[in-house]
Amino acid sequence: xxxxxxxxxxxxxxxxxxxxxxxxxxxxxxxxxxxxxxxxxxxxxxxxxxxxxxxxxxxxxxxxxxxxxxxxxxxxxxxxxxxxxxxxxxxxxxxxxxxxxxxxxxxxxxxxxxxxxxxxxxxxxxxxxxxxxxxxxxxxxxxxxxxxxxxxxxxxxxxxxxxxxxxxxxxxxxxxxxxxxxxxxxxxxxxxxxxxxxxxxxxxxxxxxxxxxxxxxxxxxxxxxxxxxxxxxxxxxxxxxxxxxxxxxxxxxxxxxxxxxxxxxxxxxxxxxxxxxxxxxxxxxxxxxxxxxxxx
Numbered sequence: 001x002x003x004x005x006x007x008x009x010x011x012x013x014x015x016x017x018x019x020x021x022x023x024x025x026x027x028x029x030x031x032x033x034x035x036x037x038x039x040x041x042x043x044x045x046x047x048x049x050x051x052x053x054x055x056x057x058x059x060x061x062x063x064x065x066x067x068x069x070x071x072x073x074x075x076x077x078x079x080x081x082x083x084x085x086x087x088x089x090x091x092x093x094x095x096x097x098x099x100x101x102x103x104x105x106x107x108x109x110x111x112x113x114x115x116x117x118x119x120x121x122x123x124x125x126x127x128x129x130x131x132x133x134x135x136x137x138x139x140x141x142x143x144x145x146x147x148x149x150x151x152x153x154x155x156x157x158x159x160x161x162x163x164x165x166x167x168x169x170x171x172x173x174x175x176x177x178x179x180x181x182x183x184x185x186x187x188x189x190x191x192x193x194x195x196x197x198x199x200x201x202x203x204x205x206x207x208x209x210x211x212x213x214x215x216x217x218x219x220x221x222x223x224x225x226x227x228x229x230x231x232x233x234x235x236x237x238x239x240x241x242x243x244x245x246x247x248x249x250x251x252x253x254x255x256x257x258x259x260x261x262x263x264x265x266x267x268x269x270x271x272x273x274x275x276x277x278x279x280x281x282x283x284x285x286x287x288x289x290x291x292x293x294x295x296x
Contacts (some may be wrong), residue, residue, distance in 0.1 A: 023154040065252040179228040
């Protein structure tokens, strides 16, 4: 009889642990901060009215779900007018900073440079997020690579010290010249582990969309390093292993970056040893969901 009671207790304890684990798993997914929630909370804290906040949410999500980062004139004018109503709305200055930076790639005109500096200065003045100020500084005409040294010092001992080292290498185009060191490759793997931790996401108020986009950027660096080492099949296979996005709300987010990554990988298929191998990989690349977005 005591043995029977003991077995029942063990069974109940086992079931309770399963239930607790499931609860924690569900709680984590429910509590993951979305970009809409983050914008709502941040702009409410500043004191913007709800109508402007809702407009900002829609404009921000729509912009970062676009596969072409240059706004049409009508939308750009709308955002600029909305920002004039309250220059503290740093989510709008972020959109405009990105827009004019993309325009700069097409035309090195003085107006673009002035606007980039203008919206960067506004973003830097009002944004709550210092790590993103460092990220966006590389777009401004006043960019100096010493910003990454400052970032590493400010975020010493955190995930963003590691990210700063990778951003610096990427922005300075050093991967295609020297590749990654063993230490930098190790840092990348550490970033992938740490960025999925709830406590890290809460510490830096990272939305699930921002986590996804940060991963994309670091994954691209890892892929470029494979190609630098002429390990083309490894780079392509790594991409194929991470390319499919499962969550619906992330499939279109950072669409421009997703498409850039596909093109980087596809452009290296010709470096494979045989035609048969290249044909096999291109078939797999064209079977990806992201390719359908590119194609149509």
